[in-house]
Amino acid sequence: MSLVTRFAPSPTGYLHVGGARTALFSWLYARKNQGEFILRIEDTDLERSTQASVDAILEGMAWLGLDHDSGPFYQTQRFDLYKEVVAQLVASGHAYKCFCTIEEVDAMREAQSAAGEKPRYNGMWRDRTDHPTDKPFVIRFKNPQQGVVVIDDMIKGKIEIANAELDDLIIARSDGTPTYNLTVVVDDWKMGITHVIRGDDHVNNTPRQMNILAALGADIPKYAHVPMILGDDGKRLSKRHGAVGVMQYRDNGFLPEALLNYLVRLGWSHGDQEIFSKDELIQMFDLSDCNRAPSAFNTDKLIWLNQHYMKTLPAEQVVAHLQWHLTEQQLDTSNGPALTDLVAAQAERVKTLKELVEVSRYFYEDFEQLDADAAKKHLRPVALEPLQAIAAKLAELTDWNQATLHQAINDTAEALGVGMGKIGMPLRVAVTGGGNSPALDLTLSLIGKTRSLARLQQAIAFVEQRIAETNS
Structure with a gap:
């Protein structure tokens, strides 16, 4: 029998990183075992689903x-199937009509709490046949009252729940719409799901769902409940910890390879290895290697991984993701260095793609103003002669490449009898507008001769103006 896993999110918000990790584990397990991965949208919450x-x-x-x-499948398109299964359960004696009002159920639970008992539906209509004809009703599953449900959880190990602890849950509301536990059971059954990998917040649902599957005579899948992800403060990951939506990480400049690599290590390990390609993950992943304890999210670790992938992935692959940020930040790169060259030059100097765009504008756009602090520090009157000398030297070059530029800068410093700092920093501020850039020879080669010489003349004029103001 072919292995089949599924990811079944509810469309009531963005794709949360916890859900993304569950999806990744399900995807990897299917791929490793040459199985099938199904996407199912559980949109029965009509008020909140969008x-x-x-x-x-x-x-x-x-x-x-x-x-x-396969998919995406939508539960709202399968209501007829759910109604058929509910009717089947009623007909076989595994479900029944309950005419209790909400107030009556609340009252019985309050009385149970006051008596120190577990609040629950008491089965009032479980075996009654005196059904009124003019009152609304729900359908409840007739849960077994004896024995235990045993979950051989592939991550948590054996879990036993006494049936006496489970009440008769509602499987169809008074308007006929199915509830979560019913739709999940029917879909897992009809879609042939063999392995259910999901968050451990579903552990309490699992024995109920297993009992419904048994009542239907369906095969019961294997279950693996993944521990939750915590913030760095030990509390459940939420918006207060920063970005929790997957696409927010894209917006913040992370590569999908970095986020995938980080998410898989939140609760799974393979020896001491930290960096995994997708092919390696498919080969190595196994649910038995997942941790039982919750994992804590560490943004610094994710940033480290992102920098690794920015430096080591083929530049063309990084550029494919960089394009979105260029559009978002409205940077026109049609007049300037190739983006693959830009990535090669800047990848080791930035943490994210967003930052890469922010610090690379001078390669493509001229600037009207210099960084005030950098200009004040490095474009002083003493910088005039070095700037004029390097401008003349660079203007003479017929081959504009890193080697000739490096030689020209060294020759100018030697001719003036000054250290590299006396010429390098004024030159950097002149051509980039600020005090930070890759190596000067590389920076100049990427900016180009025409643009570099024009900016040098602007910087020389700036220093001359500064001298004139000082002397006046």
Whole structure:
């Protein structure tokens, strides 16, 4: 029998990093075992589900490269199937009509709490046949009252829950719409899901779902419940810890390879290895290597991974993701160095793609103003002669490349009898507008001869103006 996993998010918001990790684990397990990975949108919460959230989930999955073999399936398009299964359960004696009002159920739970008992539905209508004809009703599953449910969890180990601890849950509301636990069971059954990998906040649902599957005579999948992700303060990851939506990490300048590599290490390990290609993950991933304890999110570790991938991925691959940020920050790169050359020059100097764009404008756009602090420090009257000398030297070059530029800068410093700092920093501020850039020879080669010489003349004029103001 072929292995089948699924990712089944509810479209009530963005794709959360916790959900993305669950999707990744399910995807990897299917790929490792040559199985099938299904995407299912659980949109039965009609009030909270939105198309915008569906789009955000699909966009996040596509950005991460977690392709699905079937789907996306939408539960709202399967209501007829759910109604058939509910009717089947009623007909077989595994479900029944309950005519209790909300007030009656609340009252019984309050009385149980006051008596020190676990608040729950007491089965009032479980075996009654005196059904009124003019009152609304829900359908409840007739949960077994004896025995235990045993979950051989692939991550947490054996979990046993006594059926006496489980009440008869509602599987269809008074308006006929199915509830979560019913739709999940039917879909996992009909879609042939063999392995359910999901967050451990679903552990309490699992014995109920296993009992419904048993009542339907369906095969029961294997379950693996993944521990939650915590913030660095030990509390459940939320917006207060920073970005938690997958696409927010794209917006902040992270590469999908970095986020995937980071997410897989939140709860899974393979020896001491930290860096994994997608092919390596498919080969090495196994649910038995997942931790039982929660994992803490560490943004510094993610930044380290992002820098690693910016430096080591083929420049063309980085450029493919850089394009979005160029558009977002409205930087026209049609007049300047090739983007692959830009990535090669800047990748080791920045943490994110967003930062790369922010610090690279001078390669493509002329600037009207110099950085005030850098100009004040390095474009002083003493810098006039070095700037004039290097401008003349660079103007003579017929080959504009790193080697000739490096030689020209060294020759100028030697001719003037000054250290590299006396010529290098004024030159850097002149051609970039600020005090930071890659190596000067590389920077000049990427900016180009025409633009570099024009900026040098602007810097010389700036120093001359400064001298004139000092002397007046």
